Amino acid sequence: MPATVHHRACHLCEAICGLRIETDGDRILSIKGDPADPLSRGHICPKAVALQDIHNDPDRLRRPVQRIRGTDRWREISWEEALDSTAQRLVEITQRDGVDALGVYLGNPTVHNYGMMTHQKNLFRHFHTRNRFSATxxxxxxxxxxxxxxxxxxxxxxxxxxxxxxxxxxLGANPIASNGSIWTVPDVRKRIKALRKRGGKLVVVDPRYTETAELASEHLFIRPGSDALFLLALVHTLFADDLVAPGPLGAFTTGLSELAAALADFTPEFAAAHTGIEASTIRRIAQEFAQAGAAICYGRMGVSTQRYGALCQWAIQLLNILTGNLDREGGSLFTLPAVDQVSSIGPGGFARHHSRVRQLPEFDRELPASAMAEEITTPGTGQIRALFVGAGNPVLSTPNGRQLDAALAQLEFMVCLDPYLNETTRHADIILPPTSPLEHDHYDLAFHINAIRNTARYNEAVFAKPEGTLHDWEIFTELGNRVAALLGQPAQPVTAPHEIIDMGLQIGPYSERQGSVHALTLDKLRENPSGIDLGALQPQLPDRLQTADKTIDCATPQALADLDRLRAAFSAGDSGALRLIGRRHVRSNNSWMHNYHRLVKGKERCTLLMHPQDMATRGISDGDRVHLSSRAGSVTVAAEASTGVMPGVVSLPHGYGHGRPGVRLHTAARHAGVSCNDVTDDLALDVLSGNAAVNGIDVEVALA
Known part of the structure; x- marks a missing residue:
């Protein structure tokens, strides 16, 4: 019997590469890139091949389990018992202590599963708690x-x-390892090489000489946490050297004179003293950028997850706007996805309420994850007593993970929607495991909005759903129905995820209703399982703007007010301490990637990169065990000598730390490593946004 060919998207990172999966019955024979996919063009990375490890993983839970109170032992229970017990406990606790007694944390795999995105409201519509958190x-x-x-x-x-x-x-991005982030760009290596081949230039600014920097025209080391000074000095230079030329954007862009005045003292000289990049280099980069004709400034994790993350992202967009490179071909453009969330969901909001303990601002009805532990442990009205965790492992992925680890043990009730018994779910009372990713259909609801090209693709499940299992969206639906019954409310009719997508397609920009030649429907996508090309990104402004007056106000009041914090911090001088940064590997994404042998094989990757100069100063040799410590905690890890990090900087990868008791991840345990978030600090924040500052924190390193 010939093999059956299935078309699929890899959901393990934002690149959403198209796949051809060959199966024989319930066996996977091969996983290869789909050359007919208009977005990924046949490209895949090692993560895609590991999809079979996920599907076949003996550690993956197939049935609900309940922890036997006071022990680390678990017993399998029926879905009826698991769902009934969970609904009962959530209702009991919130009716007794108020709705804010329920906390919710959703991990980033949530956005890789469109059923979780479309159906979580079936449960949470009953619990409008202010204590919501996520990986965001x-x-x-x-x-x-x-x-x-x-x-x-x-x-x-x-x-x-x-x-x-x-x-x-x-800045602060390594797409060769990440395949793009807030930038869905499969096969980025070939795209960078094509840029260079046609005479273009890539300048990478990063404290580490990354895999992407190896392909760049120029690499500049920068002191971690100082990126905002570098970026604002570039903007300052645009004004000072009469390089501001917004072009067509000028007709609907305001606040330029106010912006110029606010940045008058953010000179290249001021930036040079703190960044390690010479003032003449900063001026040259600004001139090159302004005169390139089609230029892009882009920054990602390294500039977002620091004390001035929002100022960094603001300054990046100012550079693009002031040089006319926003909404320009070859610059930065907005997508127009087939299911357009910009048109269908609310714009979001900020600081409409604040956390109970530290008064940290919400964004889009979520509080900063750095506040989660204190909201569990601090007594008073609104204290979290029950926690729902969906597809997340915050013990390893949020700052001061040991503090959160201890806090979770104090909860009255915890339920996790997750396929694994991991560092976080080991604290749960009940774990509700969903089907394997290959056992449900797939549409990339989140990542088409970040894509390098407008495309659409829908794929059926590779394998039938096994008897006695539930999809994520069915778990949310069943829990919501039970909660409704306990509250004396009628169950709401439920529309399956693929039906929601079909409705979105039929009212979207490529629908027959909108006069598009594509006339997209779900059936049409089924007929084209490799996906349909909807064209290159195109200028869309000012129509695409969602501001009330269809203008862009560059003099953002909140950002201008935060300049005083930046100015004061760097005027006070540098502590001279080592600074910790993270790093990414193409075979990894988060902690959930470490239980698959295809992704962890090879050289041990959880090491602390140090410059030889810093090692010599501390009497450390390559391979020595060292103590890495901060205010929040310490870990012991092997040091690895590297001239790829600048002096004064150390680098530890994210997502490790699998050596805790009660965890059922056998492959990950053999590559346990240490958690960088046992060193990162829950008190270190970007004050403007509330985002965690896990990069650029002061640390000490000593020989163990």
Whole structure:
């Protein structure tokens, strides 16, 4: 019997590469890139091949489990018991102590599963708690906030049009390892090489000589946490050297004179003293950028997850706007997805309420994840007593993970929607495991909005749903129905995720209703399982703007007010301490990637990169065990000598720390490593946005 071919998208990172999966019955024979996919063009990375490890993983839970109170032992229970018990406990606790007694944390795999995105409301419509958290505030919150302020919507992200660009200035990003982030750009290596081949220039600014920097025209080391000074000095130079030329954007852009005055003292000389980049180099970069004709400034994790993350993202967009490179081919453009969330969901909001203990601002009805532990442990009205965790492992992924680890043990009730018994879910009372990713259909609801090209793709499940299992969206639906019954409310009719997508397609920009030649429907996508090409990104402003007056106000009041904090911090001088940064590997994304042998094989990757000069000063040799410590805690890890990090900087990867008791991840345990978030500090924040500052924190390193 010939093999059956299935078309699929890899959901393990933002690149959403198209796949051809061959199966024989319930066996996977091969996983290869789909050359007919208009976005990924046949490209895949090692993560895609590991999809079979996920599906076949013996550690993956197939049935609900309940922890036997007071022990680390678990027993399998029926879905009826698991769902009934969970609904009962959530209702009991919130009726007794108020709705804010329920906390919710959703991890980033949530946005890789469109059923979780479309159906979580079936449960949470009953619990309008203020204690909601997610991975957003240890990741991309500054992007959302700046998009809300400048463009009027949290999801209006300008996307780098690298395929038509002449000049690319990249900060704190390593797309060769990440495949793009807030930038869905499969096969980025070939795209960078094509940029260079046609005479374009890539300038990478990063404290580490990354895999992407190896392909760049120029790499500049920068002191971690000082990126905002560098970026604002570039903007200052545009004004000082009469390089401001917004072009067509000028007709609907305001606040330039106020902006110029506010940045008068953010000179290249001031930046040079703190960044390690010479003033003459800063002026040259500003001139090159302004005169390139089609240029991009883009920054990602390294500039978002620091104390001035929102100012960094604001300054990046100012550079693009003031040089006319926003909404320009070869610059940064907005996408127009087939299911357009910008048109269908609210724009988001900021600081409408604040956390109970530290008064940290909400964004889009979520509080900063750095506040979660204190909201569990601090007594009083609104204290979190029950916690719902969906597809997340915050013990390893949020700052001061040990503090959160201890806090979770104090909860009265905890339920996790997750396929694993991991560092976080080991504290749960009940774990509700969903089907395998290959057992449900797939549509990339989140990442088409970040894509280098407008495309659409829908794929059926590779394998039938096994008897006695539930999809994520079915778990949310069943819990919501049970809560409704306990509250004496009628159950609401439920529309399946694929039906929601079909409705979105039929009212979207490529629908017959909108007069599009594509006339997209779900059936049409089914007929084209490799996806349909909807064309290159195009200028859309001012129509695409969601601001009330269809203008871009560059003099963002909140950002201008935060300049005093930046100015004062760097005027006080540098502590001289080592600074910690993270790093990414193409075989990893988060902690959930470490239980698959295809992704962890090879050289051990959880090491502390140190410059030989810093090692010699401390009497440390390559391979020595060292103590890495901060205010929040310490870990012991092997030091690895590297001239790829600048002096004064150390680098530790994210997502490790699998050595805790009670965890059922056998492959990950053999590559346990240490958690960088046992050293990162829950008190270190970007005050403007509330985002965690996990990069650029002061640390000490000593021989163990």
């Amino acid at each position: 505030s240890v990741d991309q919150l500054p992007h959302h906030l700046v998009s809300l302020w400048l463009f009027g919507h949290k999801s209006l992200f300008p996307i780098p049009d690298i395929d038509r660009s002449a000049y690319f200035l990249m």
